[in-house]
Amino acid sequence: MEQVVLEPIGIIRSPHQEGTATPIQPIFAGGRRGRAEIDPAYAEGLSDLEGFSHIYLIYHFHQVNGWQPLVTPFLDHHQHGLFATRAPKRPNPIGLSIVRLLDIREGVLDIENVDILNGTPLLDLKPYVPDFDQFEVDSIGWLQTTSQHVNSTRSDRRFSSKDQPD
Amino acid sequence: MEQVVLEPIGIIRSPHQEGTATPIQPIFAGGRRGRAEIDPAYAEGLSDLEGFSHIYLIYHFHQVNGWQPLVTPFLDHHQHGLFATRAPKRPNPIGLSIVRLLDIREGVLDIENVDILNGTPLLDLKPYVPDFDQFEVDSIGWLQTTSQHVNSTRSDRRFSSKDQPD
Numbered sequence: 001m002e003q004v005v006l007e008p009i010g011i012i013r014s015p016h017q018e019g020t021a022t023p024i025q026p027i028f029a030g031g032r033r034g035r036a037e038i039d040p041a042y043a044e045g046l047s048d049l050e051g052f053s054h055i056y057l058i059y060h061f062h063q064v065n066g067w068q069p070l071v072t073p074f075l076d077h078h079q080h081g082l083f084a085t086r087a088p089k090r091p092n093p094i095g096l097s098i099v100r101l102l103d104i105r106e107g108v109l110d111i112e113n114v115d116i117l118n119g120t121p122l123l124d125l126k127p128y129v130p131d132f133d134q135f136e137v138d139s140i141g142w143l144q145t146t147s148q149h150v151n152s153t154r155s156d157r158r159f160s161s162k163d164q165p166d
Numbered sequence: 167m168e169q170v171v172l173e174p175i176g177i178i179r180s181p182h183q184e185g186t187a188t189p190i191q192p193i194f195a196g197g198r199r200g201r202a203e204i205d206p207a208y209a210e211g212l213s214d215l216e217g218f219s220h221i222y223l224i225y226h227f228h229q230v231n232g233w234q235p236l237v238t239p240f241l242d243h244h245q246h247g248l249f250a251t252r253a254p255k256r257p258n259p260i261g262l263s264i265v266r267l268l269d270i271r272e273g274v275l276d277i278e279n280v281d282i283l284n285g286t287p288l289l290d291l292k293p294y295v296p297d298f299d300q301f302e303v304d305s306i307g308w309l310q311t312t313s314q315h316v317n318s319t320r321s322d323r324r325f326s327s328k329d330q331p332d
Contacts, residue, residue, distance in 0.1 A: 089172070129306050
């Protein structure tokens with residue numbers, strides 16, 4: 001199949017300067033604020049987005065390099081298939097976060113609950129709509145027994161940057 | 167910023183042969199079934215995914231070409247900024263669907279509620295986890311007044327293929 005070539009539409013600014021100290025999910029980011037700075041070429045496409053309280057950010061895990069089929073995620077002590085986790089080292093290192101949208105001014109989105117590394121290239125934004133995005137779930141696999149511990153869990157060197165091979 | 171180059175990890179098979187007849191969201195796909203066929207190089211990464219009842223599919227809207235900053239979405243008669251919609255013609259044509267996972271056998275995922283065109287290149291899979299993915303939302307912008315109509319809404323030629331310029 002053909003390669004897919006994408007151009008970032010902007011950059012994410014956050015207080016998280018290192019992967020090792022970055023919260024693993026937006027809901028555990030403790031209200032941490034950040035910004036998504038959209039390239040002026042795309043700013044007109046933001047109109048009416050301000051009416052949504054939550055948005056998806058789809059971005060490039062630009063600091064990760066390589067992947068392995070089995071990983072031990074932050075939330076467990078056992079290995080699991082990579083695609084059964086949200087670990088950043090993936091064949092296509094695409095990140096997905098749902099953040100609260102506070103304000104938009106001149107192509108800059110003020111966002112809350114940011115679990116994303118500073119300087120991350122943004123690929124897409126989509127409105128979060130409960131009718132589309134919330135489902136009654138029967139099972140959450142290996143997370144069933146571990147998800148009560150996620151609140152205090154932070155990233156660590158298992159998914160370190162290019163400069164820190166593991 | 168640097169380009170991001172991705173290699174599809176598999177292909178999505180569905181009963182939807184044309185964009186014009188494809189449901190606009192998984193929850194309106196009426197239980198339509200399909201498959202995600204994962205390249206054997208990535209099959210080991212699927213282990214333990216079978217424990218999750220719902221998964222995200224992240225894929226390439228391979229039939230769309232170009233984008234415009236303002237669009238009239240399926241669900242409304244007014245123009246909105248592209249990023250305030252889930253329309254497929256985006257600067258980076260990345261699709262996001264949450265589907266029900268029925269079974270996995272030999273690298274093939276049987277999935278339900280498929281709103282994706284047959285032959286779509288798959289870029290990533292992630293487990294759907296209510297603790298991470300469900301938020302109490304205050305506002306859904308322009309969809310507030312229109313979302314009761316989405317159930318019967320299907321795609322149309324506004325987001326047509328490369329062969330059908332609009």
